[in-house]
Amino acid sequence: MDTDVDDTCKAGGEGEKGKPIVVLLMGAPGSGKSTFCDQVIRSSARPWVRICQDTINNGKSGTKVQCLKNAARALKEGKSVFIDRCNLESEQRADFMRLGALQVEMHAVVLDLPAKLCVSRSVKRTDHEGNLQGGKAAAVVNSMLRKKELPKLSEGFSRIVFCQNESDVQATLDTYIGLGALDTLPHGCFGQKNPDAKVQLGIMKFLKKVDVPSNARSNASRGQDSAPPEATEVKNPICEGRENISSLSDIAGDITRLHSRGGLHCNVIANAANWRLKPGGGGVNAAIFSAAGPALEVATKEQAKSLSPGNAVVVPLSSASPLHISEGVTHVIHVLGPNMNPNRPNCLDGDYVKGCKILRMAYTSLFEGFLSTVRSQEKLPKGSIEKIGSKPSVLLGHSKDAPKIFSLKSDQKIKRDGVYEHERSKKCKGSQNEVGSDINVSRAGKVNANNDNTGGSNSKVWGSWAQALYNIAMHPQKHKDDLLEIADDFVVLNDLYPKAKKHILVLARCDGLDHLADVSKEHLQLLKMMHAMGLKWAEKFLLEDASLVFRLGYHSVPSMRQLHLHVISQDFDSKHLKNKKHWNTFTTAFFRDSVDVIEEISNHGKATLMDEESVLLMELRCHRCRSAHPNIPRLKSHITNCRAPFPASLLQNGRLVLAPSNT
DNA sequence: GTTCTAGAAC
DNA sequence: GTTCTAGAAC
Incomplete structure (x- = not known):
């Protein structure tokens, strides 16, 4: 800022000794006017009064006339006054400039901070006296800044200070905080860098x-x-x-x-x-x-x-x-x-x-x-x-x-x-040669399971990394050491990266059944068998540890190809649970309970699915008490201790599987 | 799906 | 400074 090194002059300086000061704050909502006043009032030896139109009427919003009256009264009592309102247009300031007739010093402090800072502050705040907060604040701030007219000495100010960043504000704060009852400040314009810049x-x-x-x-x-x-x-x-x-x-x-x-x-x-x-x-x-x-x-x-x-x-x-x-x-x-x-x-x-x-x-x-x-x-x-x-x-x-x-x-x-x-298919790295430009041909006819990584679905392309389960389903014998059970229509295996103490998959072996979107009534029997198999394994685990609680379900949009049922214990105690997607795919509507899927397929022939992006938009909430948490580590430390009962919806229709002693 | 890591957030 | 997220690459 261009101000002098030591701004304050002791009594006898340029200003006149002992005169009260009127400081017109100027700035958009969110520029920090009220905070400025509060900080000076809290720390200054000089008596200050803050006049705020939003609260002047017994804590409620009042009129400009009320502001003027209260300011005049305070000045007559020898107090200095902050006029805490936006005051961005010269016309709005004119009435307050008449206070200058009361033998006082007229100062302007312009909080000319970046528009985006004011917008973000005013949108985020939740306790604003004038209730200007949330979404509407952004529009108001932008609209006000368009009309901004910076103050001039010719309006009747003896001193104007422009603050364009936080350190300018701090320097001005220090100046006013340090101003004793009899001190005065030099006259003139200070700190103006970019006159009347309304547009970024x-x-x-x-x-x-x-x-x-x-x-x-x-x-x-x-x-x-x-x-x-x-x-x-x-x-x-x-x-x-x-x-x-x-x-x-x-x-x-x-x-x-x-x-x-x-x-x-x-x-x-x-x-x-x-x-x-x-x-x-x-x-x-x-x-x-x-x-x-x-x-x-x-x-x-x-x-x-x-x-x-x-x-x-x-x-x-x-x-x-x-x-x-x-x-x-x-x-x-x-x-x-x-x-x-x-x-x-x-x-x-x-x-x-x-x-x-x-x-x-x-x-x-x-x-x-x-x-x-x-x-x-x-x-x-x-x-x-x-x-x-x-x-x-x-x-x-x-x-x-x-x-x-x-x-x-x-x-x-x-x-x-x-x-x-064709362009989309190129996204599948390592497999584009197989798919090549004949993608439409392979789409038109029935899919060749071994060569076509696009699978049986007509709406999803699978990356090479997403094929592991598919390969297991098609050739279980090759992976038999990794499997818990092999049946004609499905296999059971531990999830390679379990997201809880117990997390297994029941994997359908039907070719062309990549994910839930491919499932129709003809697969109802398969779904029921997979569910029964999931239940059998959950019950087996419950015999070993009766404190576990299981949920059986499908991801609306899975990352791995080949329909698979998750059987997962609800402790979510796992080092592999690392990010928001992990959490939300198992604890929001993205996770479709097997019982509900079976009912929907049976009644309507298709399951309701939630889109993938929504999972990342949703906040992190405890699956038991539904409390929200700012990040994964904090969420995880919460869920280790949370013993709240599960939400009522989960306790119905057999969505949760508990040990007989806990039911 | 995971791993790696830049850079945002704190 | 550390922690955490999110996007790219696989």
């Missing part, structure tokens, strides 16, 4: 437009004179459709007119879509679909029928679309953020921690989707974009990360064609 510089650099609001207009006229933008040119690559997230809307305005109105060359625009990927709704989604014309709806349908939170889908825009012709937009990336609306799927029910994770996933999906369009353009000759537009799967195929971006869950009807499948 990084964003401006990203857009290569350092002074946008003023020259956007002139660029607009230039844009209108020139020919439509080149389809393959990537200049300002991507613009965010959701206005309250960044300051981009200040710059770009209407996302559907970035070129014609804003002079920005954006080939790819992001749309904060709805889960059905339909036009309509309000705001950005409706505007983009409307500007793009029916071509976008058609192209979107070709890519996906719906989208779950955190995912994105890249839609190439036909060259006939008005948005393509007049704005040069070649792709729209639909992206779906977290949902707090109980009337829509995947409602998070106020869980902002999960919400933040999904938001992060959404941004990652968006940027990876964008990357896939850039990679495609790099590999293809100029002018070939239109061709790509008619074959969207080529675009996806060029990105090695494509399957991750589009998060291919079984319930998302993503269209695939041969090219895309």
Whole structure:
């Protein structure tokens, strides 16, 4: 900070001796204004009063007039005063500046900390006096910062201090804490580095437009004179459709007119879509679909029928679309953020921690989707974009990360064609030669069990490391030393990496039965036999140790190929249980109890499955008392001691298997 | 599925 | 500084 080495002057300095001080704090929610006041008041020898509009009315929010009255009263009593409100606009400050008439010193302390810090603090806090916290805080902070006007001496301040980071704040704190009743501070402006910077510089650099609001207009006229933008040119690559997230809307305005109105060359625009990927709704989604014309709806349908939170889908825009012709937009990336609306799927029910994770996933999906369009353009000759537009799967195929971006869950009807499948198959390292480009042939006919690692399922590709159980199931005699029991339809073996004191697998030997998704009514008898075999072994273990409790079930989406039933003791006392996925695959709805699977297959012909990603999103909760824990070590130390009864749902329908003495 | 490890979080 | 997670590689 540019302040003098020793800021304080003893009585007789520039300021006038003994005058009370009014300090107007300025800063966004979360900038630390209240903390600043509290720290000074706690440690200063000078009498201070904090005037806070959020609490001035007997602890409740009050009016500006009440603030002014209370401030004037305190000043007349010889106390100094902090005005603890945002005070970001000069108009808001003007009324308080009238206090200067009361023969007091007017100071401003500007807590001009990075926007993202203020946002994260205000989102996380849970005890804010003005109840500005949680999800709504981010929008409020961004909106307030857009209107920020830094204070000037001409407004009537005798001293202004700007704090741009934590150490500036600490230095200013020290100055005010050390200020005795009769001390004064030098007049002037201190610490200002970046006058009136409302927008994060990084964003401006990203857009290569350092002074946008003023020259956007002139660029607009230039844009209108020139020919439509080149389809393959990537200049300002991507613009965010959701206005309250960044300051981009200040710059770009209407996302559907970035070129014609804003002079920005954006080939790819992001749309904060709805889960059905339909036009309509309000705001950005409706505007983009409307500007793009029916071509976008058609192209979107070709890519996906719906989208779950955190995912994105890249839609190439036909060259006939008005948005393509007049704005040069070649792709729209639909992206779906977290949902707090109980009337829509995947409602998070106020869980902002999960919400933040999904938001992060959404941004990652968006940027990876964008990357896939850039990679495609790099590999293809100029002018070939239109061709790509008619074959969207080529675009996806060029990105090695494509399957991750589009998060291919079984319930998302993503269209695939041969090219895309081929690219996907390359992910199976060590086996691509076997599968090769004939994947569609092997898919079309019945799978050759020995050569095709894609298995009998039509929705999952298995890595080479995922074949171990399959190999055992097909050739049990080769592995007989490792097996507990071999029967005609299944084998029993210890899990190689047991996640509990006792953890065995009952492995189906039926070829083509890779996982639960492949199971149908014809396998009902097999499921029942596997269950009976699991029970037999659980009971055997219970004879050896009556304190154990067993659960029998399947993973919704297993990592290892070949249907296998887990029989696992509920102590989870194992060095192999190391991460969140391990825990959540055995203790959440991802684990499908064998009894329930049998019932569902019997009644509906298929089992309900939970998707894989959800497992990693869920917090770590004790399987007995349901308490939440921050990490695996803490969870493990909790479960060693937790003796709470198991949740009621587990105690029903024979989901838990206990020793006869414990039932 | 595991192992390894960079780097985030504390 | 250590602990812990998460992604890549297998």
